[in-house]
Amino acid sequence: MKKKVLLVDDEADFVEINKAALENKGYQVVVAYDGKEALSKALEEKPDVIILDVMMTTKTEGFDVSRKLRRHKEMQDVPIIMLTAIRERMDIKWKIQPDEEWLPVTEFLEKPVAPEKLTEKVEEMLKRKKK
Amino acid sequence: MVREKAPENAALRLSLYLRYLREMGEEESISSEQLAQLLGTSGVRVRKDLSYFGQFGTPGKGYTVGKLREQISKVMGLDRIWTIALVGVGKLGTALLGYPGFRKSGFHIKVGFDVKPNKIGRKIAGVPIHHPYQMPRIIREQKIHIGIIAVPAEAAQEAADLLIISGIKAILNFSPARITVPFYVKLRNVDFASQLEVIPYYIVNR
Numbered sequence: 001m002k003k004k005v006l007l008v009d010d011e012a013d014f015v016e017i018n019k020a021a022l023e024n025k026g027y028q029v030v031v032a033y034d035g036k037e038a039l040s041k042a043l044e045e046k047p048d049v050i051i052l053d054v055m056m057t058t059k060t061e062g063f064d065v066s067r068k069l070r071r072h073k074e075m076q077d078v079p080i081i082m083l084t085a086i087r088e089r090m091d092i093k094w095k096i097q098p099d100e101e102w103l104p105v106t107e108f109l110e111k112p113v114a115p116e117k118l119t120e121k122v123e124e125m126l127k128r129k130k131k
Numbered sequence: 132m133v134r135e136k137a138p139e140n141a142a143l144r145l146s147l148y149l150r151y152l153r154e155m156g157e158e159e160s161i162s163s164e165q166l167a168q169l170l171g172t173s174g175v176r177v178r179k180d181l182s183y184f185g186q187f188g189t190p191g192k193g194y195t196v197g198k199l200r201e202q203i204s205k206v207m208g209l210d211r212i213w214t215i216a217l218v219g220v221g222k223l224g225t226a227l228l229g230y231p232g233f234r235k236s237g238f239h240i241k242v243g244f245d246v247k248p249n250k251i252g253r254k255i256a257g258v259p260i261h262h263p264y265q266m267p268r269i270i271r272e273q274k275i276h277i278g279i280i281a282v283p284a285e286a287a288q289e290a291a292d293l294l295i296i297s298g299i300k301a302i303l304n305f306s307p308a309r310i311t312v313p314f315y316v317k318l319r320n321v322d323f324a325s326q327l328e329v330i331p332y333y334i335v336n337r
Contacts, residue, residue, distance in 0.1 A: 058289055059264055059289075059293070060289055060292040060293060060296070063292050064288060064289070064292075067311060086296065090264065090266075090267045090268075090296070091267050091268045091271075092267045092296055092297070092298075093267075093271065093298075094298060096296060099313035099314065100314075101311050101312075101313065101314070102295065102311050102312055102313035102316075103313065
């Protein structure tokens with residue numbers, strides 16, 4: 001059975017390119033364009049991996065989505081790859097790191113991320129999850 | 132300097148001792164019993180509170196006000212200026228900006244943030260107001276230490292997130308929302324409504 005990836009980003013071009021790259025590698029891809037849609041799709045579709053943008057409806061919406069996802073038992077072990085250009089766009093000098101309570105994501109990647117790198121990261125997350 | 136881990140209430144009482152000591156003359160002497168009387172507590176409690184933080188005064192002679200004030204200020208980190216960013220310049224936020232007591236204790240609200248276009252770019256009580264999305268740059272440039280949140284509940288977590296990504300490590304939250312912060316950020320909540328809700332309990336259970 002195909003592994004399912006939920007791809008969340010408000011940039012349609014980014015979603016389209018990365019969806020194609022992931023499908024090309026054999027993944028089933030579900031997309032969402034904001035936090036609210038992401039939460040409902042995650043609970044409905046039960047993805048194996050979630051790729052989550054930060055700056056959507058608000059500048060930190062992705063942070064909030066990650067916290068809300070983790071409140072659901074079935075979402076507690078799903079790897080979340082957080083993608084963002086927040087440091088560059090908001091002029092932040094220090095590196096933002098995952099935190100169990102505040103930022104409960106598995107990886108924090110900074111945009112731009114090449115589609116092939118993102119696909120590799122998804123593969124890595126799934127392998128890690130198997131172990 | 133702290134000998135054993137002091138309970139949070141002891142630190143709170145230290146702040147109250149300081150408030151009374153600030154009203155007294157530098158050279159005056161005060162005993163633990165007199166200080167206790169001002170606060171409605173016991174001399175034993177005062178001595179115990181102070182003992183968590185070091186050696187104060189002379190046994191049998193009490194404390195010199197100026198010296199004790201200086202020592203408590205140092206223990207509490209109040210011997211320097213702390214810079215603050217206020218998020219939310221509504222009614223409560225504006226009142227906080229105008230409160231002169233903060234300055235007396237070394238707290239300086241240097242900058243405010245609000246989403247209302249009619250406030251951005253203005254000065255309120257002498258404090259410049261900016262859009263919250265400018266937080267990381269302004270907080271870095273102004274070397275801000277502490278964030279105060281005075282926004283409606285639904286905006287509180289975003290305000291906290293913006294303060295945290297701006298590098299703030301201590302937040303005082305006046306909104307009734309329960310907010311999440313990373314382990315390295317100290318959060319204190321001041322929830323007026325829940326504090327008020329406790330009052331009838333004491334009245335009816337007198």
